[in-house]
Amino acid sequence: MPEEREYRTEAIVIRKTKLGEADSIITFFTPHRGRIQGFAKSLRKPKSKLAGHLELLTYSQVSFARGRNIDTITGAQTIDAFLPLRNNLWLSSCGLYVAELVYHFTPEGQENFTLFRLTLDTLRRLCRGEDTEVSLRFFELHLAEGAGYRPELDTCVNCRSALAETTNFFSPQAGGMLCPSCRQMQPTGFPVSPAAQGIMRHLQRAEYPAIPATGIDPESLHEVEKISGAYLKYLLEKDVRSAAWLEMLKKSLG
């Protein structure tokens, strides 16, 4: 990309860090520049013109001026504030979880338009009040894929044979499913019920899935949650902090 002195991009705010008395460093996820950072002067003062347009989980048009170490944010205008997320504890927590995962799975300054689309679509799905569990599982599987870690769900990653309609095993280390006989040689991975395997394959299909009229069995969906959570944790080599908060909320909201 040519080094222009000023530039403008659409961006989703995925992280904010305080700096000094009233300044902030903001991390964005953008369609064509990937994850970028900007310096926002006096953002934390009540009369900051930009603050509302640069709040976490806001989709804005942002202007930057190039700086030596970090680019300075010179303007911002909200495109979508995802209002429904602001008034609902569970939905905003889901949004923060999405933002945290995007932050960790994207390298700085590398375009990944597919992942940007996925992030924007997921936040909009949360706003529309679609099933959050389905939306998040879809997001997780496609995030891993977009980052280059598409889990293999149709054949055994070891012997390459098609998986039988039985309890197979998901191994985060191997990046996919192991058939029962290969599992015996590699004692890693979680047992996955045929129903949960079905959900995972259904979610992995490129388009956002239409949920069958019968709905998705919540227990199998919970199984998928555990597997996909373990996979992401393995890939990141650390815990996803907001996942613990979602878990806690789920218990307290019942």
Next chain:
Amino acid sequence: MSKQEPLSPATDAIGRLVQEFSRLPGIGPKSAQRITFYLLRAPEERARALAEAITSLKQRVNLCSVCCNVTENDPCAICRDSRRDSTMICIVEQPQDVIAIEHTGAYRGLYHVLHGAISPSEGVGADSIRVKDLLNRLKNTTVREVILATNTNTEGEQTAMYLAQLITPLGIRVTRLARGLPFGTELEYADDVTLTRALEGRQEF
């Protein structure tokens, strides 16, 4: 953008003090040097007073066992003041927020200081801030209203929504500070969330 530490730790008195000052927020190496040389030239009592003030800050200031605000006497002056309305508690994130609200003179109730806000991606959950103290305080009290005065950023809003969920079942009225346009600003720069809330919360003129 972290501050540069000197390569070898300063051993002499001047170097040591410069190093200590430059660790303070908003003070760079040059300012640290200026303060150090000012103290070197200042009368000894002034330097001693500063040292004594810093020591007593750490020795004497604790948290109020009722509202968790910083105080030298437990309970703090606000909690002890019988003229204040003990049926109202205003919940804030930081002790500085108490000072800001007290400065208005518009509030005569009590406070509760959380010492932070819930920030899931930073690993700050409800257990990391003073939520338990608040809930214990709300049991068997005459409190009729709780005012959520956390910041209006995402963390503050999350904290407010979470607390509302915990406190409402106790039969206590839960209110949130009005969110809308700040005094002395221009409408055209307002963001969507602020404007939406300002419209929702509009009042009879």
